[in-house]
Amino acid sequence: MKHSLNIEEWYRKDHFRFFSQFDEPFFGVTVTVDCTLAYQRARETGASFFLFYLHRSLVAANSIEAFRYRIEKEEVLVYQQVNASPTINRENGSFGFAYMDYYPDFAEFADHAAIEMERVRNTTGLVPAMSAENVIHYSSIPWLNFTSLSHARAFGFGDSIPKISFGKMSVNGDRRTMPVSLHVHHGLMDGYEVGQFVDKFQALLDQ
16 A cells, blocks of 8 residues: 655655755665664574564564655655565575565564575575565675675666665674664655664664
């Protein structure tokens, strides 16, 4: 389900039109989140830590309207729900694109996501995911504790989908941390909404 945003009555009307003219309208930040309690919870329940934090990030994204905005032609559409399109690593070092529906309940999400991960791992090539705009592009780089990140971009192709990347979990004493990179369309949101997402994501990891 989706509906069109009334741009003329939108308080960000000028921002949207200004940044939408840019060849590169995305901006990005890299933050560090504390995943100590989330990792413990995943281990205690036998859950995949990757799916655990992926689901928490989807919960956070769906709770913030700006993360459900997408540009189609000259319209801004508001989706009722956004899902995940993550990269899934294979044993040979390659990866494939996956598509995972969002379910508020983690167990239900994890059951469906595990099937999709197995499907991608048993294929070759990129395995294009289900074509949809109401997704977030996710990637995981568990070998690197990065402090910044850039993305391959085809500037001639219209894109307004947020991109979230997770890095290597580091252990420092009794604490575990992980870098998270966020790239979002500046015509649809600002640092304020990105900050909301980070705060919400951290709170969910701490639950």
